[in-house]
Amino acid sequence: MVEAQLKDQTVSLKIHRQSSMQSVLFHSLIIMLGCAAVGVSQTTHHAPITLGKLTAPPKIDGVMNESEWSGASKAELNFQIEPGENITASEKTEVWLAADHATLYIAFHAYDSDPSAIRARVSKRDDINDDDLVVLLIDTFNDRQRAYRFTFNPFGIQQDGVFTEQTVDESWDAQYESKGQLAKDGFIVEAAIPFQSIRFRAGKDAKWGLHLRRVIARKAERTSWQPVRREVNSLLLQMGELSGLADVYTGRTLDIIPTLIGSVTSEREAIPITPQRPEGVRNNTVNKLDPGLTAIYSMTPTLTLAATINPDFSQVEADVPQINTNQRFALFYPERRPFFLEGIDVFEPTFTKGFKLLNTRTIVDPDWGLKLTGKLERNAIGVLIASDRAPGLQVPANDPNFGQNALVTVARWQRSFGQDSAVGGFFSDRRFGNASNTVLAGETRVRVSKAANVGFQLVRTRTTDQHSNTQSDWAANTRFTNYGRHWRIFLNDEYVGANYAAQAGFIQRRGYHQQYADIGRVFWAKEGTKLNKWLVNVWPYVFMQRSKQPDGSPEVEYVNPAVDVQFQRNIALTFYHSRDREGFAGKQLSYRFNKISLSSYALKKLSFTTKFVFGEGIFYDFVKLQVGRKNDMEIDLTYRPNNKINVGLLYLKSTLNNPRTGHRLFNQEILRNGTTYQFTPYHSVRSIFDYDTSLRQFGASLLYAYVPRPNTTFYLGYNDLLFNSYDPIAQRRVTDEGLIRQRRALFFKLSYNFRF
DSSP states (O other): OOOOOOOOOOOOOOOOHHHHHHHHHHHHHHHHHHHTOOOOOOOOOSOOEEOBOOSSOOOOSSOOOTTTTTTSEEEEOOEEEESSSSEEOSSOEEEEEEEOSSEEEEEEEEEOSOGGGOOOOOOOTTOOTTSOEEEEEEETTOSSSOEEEEEEOTTOOEEEEEEOSSOEETTOOOOOEEEEEEETTEEEEEEEEEGGGSOOOOSTTOOEEEEEEEEEGGGTEEEESSOOOTTSOOSGGGOEEEEOOSSOOOOOEEEEEEEEEEEEEEEEEEOOOOSSOTTOEEEEEEEEEEEEEEEEEEEETTEEEEEEESOOOOOOSOOOOOOOTTOSSOOOOOOOOHHHHTTGGGGSOSSTTOOBOOOGGGSOSEEEEEEEEEEETTEEEEEEEEEEOHHHHSSOTTSTTTTOOEEEEEEEEEEEETTTEEEEEEEEEEEETTEEEEEEEEEEEEEOSSSEEEEEEEEEEEEEOTTOOEEEEEEEEEEEEEEOSSEEEEEEEEEEOTTOOOTTSBOSOOSEEEEEEEEEEOEEOOTTSTGGGTEEEEEEEEEEEEEEOTTSOEEEEEEEEEEEEEETTTEEEEEEEEEEEEEETTEEEEEEEEEEEEEEOOSSSEEEEEEEEEEEEEEOOTTTOEEEEEEEEEEEEEEOSSSSEEEEEEEEEEEEEOTTTOOEEEEEEEEEEEEEEESSSSEEEEEEEEEETTTTEEEEEEEEEEEEETTEEEEEEEEEEEEESEETTTTEEOTTSOEEEEEEEEEEEEEOOEEO
16 A cells, blocks of 8 residues: 655754743733634525425436425525626526435536536546536534535535635545436436434524535636625635424434455565575565454434544555655645544644644554544534554664554544634643653634634643653744735744644644745726636735744745736636745855746646746755755646546656756656546546656556445555665665566455444
């Protein structure tokens, strides 16, 4: 299986205690002031929709039968909210909503004046972003904090997630039925969502927040049942309402998910040199058969308990390649393992881009886990406990902690107040032998106007090593965001102490105090004019950062004037010029560079994103530290010759040359090709081939997948890792051996979700 190693690169700096306490007091003062702010009430333009009642459950087949839906409530998506603002939608869309005791039913009839231009692919679940779409958003607690998002392409292929104003967590998956079909006048999608699959508040007087939307891909147009105003920086605050929830299922649900993972892995490893093995290398083959069991119990419609023994922590998806040569700060790789993704949104910060206090990929190889997530009135809670065997296998065999497990405990609480405002707390504790790491954090997000909100985060960490040496420190984050119709302003002050350590989280570096500002104004092309036929808006802005080291010298300083241009049909262009100054290894270095990016999703079969950086850059080498001539390139192409084949090509290149001699200081190129053939929505074959010139590494993988529904899967795959004329064990060039196979593996993964 493809697994990425976590990388930890930090700059260890000595922070003066006085500076630390001043920053803590400053942020604490703003927190107290922020908590006193008043939220902004929601705006609703339509009367609530009352769920209709059907005489019998409709057949979910993508064919509208009026007699089946005769008792449903009907709505129309009359507002175009992008690229226009609440003007008449260019295409008609009708929606029907109904429910019985156990299930929520919804049907979309998306009319189209040019049905041949509809974009629809037979794809795997969640991979539908380039298609035409219809969307259901429901805030089942009606508190405007988060909402379930159900999205369907014209074939009814599903993409679901948990929507907040900060992000959309598409890792959340629910079990439900949907089907769609192309029609002569557009397309039709029908869906049946069991109430067992979601968490909610119900009752006679209960109401849910509701958005109904459609995406017309070729026009980059979004239409809506509810008008959405640009001067209100919140989609949740502009939801309509859904009622008729008095008689819905509120019982308990138990999911039992057994898993079985098997693999045969052959890998070269170093051994002592002997007359029989003068090369000091052998192939070690490991056969593995790993059963596991996970149980998810919905204690109430709002609270879920998950427990697992030897859980399925396999990773089938491969990490997206990133340039890792000449990087000053650590790279982050997202979580993809199923158990950790369950309810993960509860553990996220209350506002976007706060310190990531929980990065579950730091729990490398757990043998059991326990998780409790849910909501009690306005309180969201989460508890995660896992036992990780990896630390005990990473120390020498003569270490007293060899074979021991690390115990990780995480707790999260958040309480909403007002509208789009919340306060929360976080606790994590990691124990391994005599060593420990404890993190305590408090944070809040307060909406102060229809376009603006303020976020605060204060963190205290305490770390004890195996020899009982203890270090403690602070981190604080304060930010202001104003995204209105015209002005877009983002301000941030961030402090991280030199001894800050959140071992269950992720941070790029520590020992700094920085300020960041992003200020710009959007100019919209007047709707209905000739200019508006090809231009949506122009957004000139400037973003600046100033980061200081403890001695007062700059770590990073830059001022970047930039402009974004959004064209019709989802074509975008960005240009910015950067003037930077950095402190590194006791020296101050100044440099400049330019960046141009262009993206287009205008064509039905081909989409692309390109980025070019040219100018100057730093060679981060303590011995040969210097400013060189920099050229970076990124090209990401996706080609869809028909509705079942998807071909992706990614090319990354980064070079830095000595400006005087022309000598190349470093060069890294990465090329990846990923091709998927989707036989049906459930069956697919995928191949990935990639090559990294810096590592001289070639990877190949082939995967068959059968995924009829979440947690019911069968995967069969093969991975190969080779090096081009390079021996990674000896760490030297071997020009006469060609490709050297370092590792290959054949694996399968089988799981089934039994629901009771």
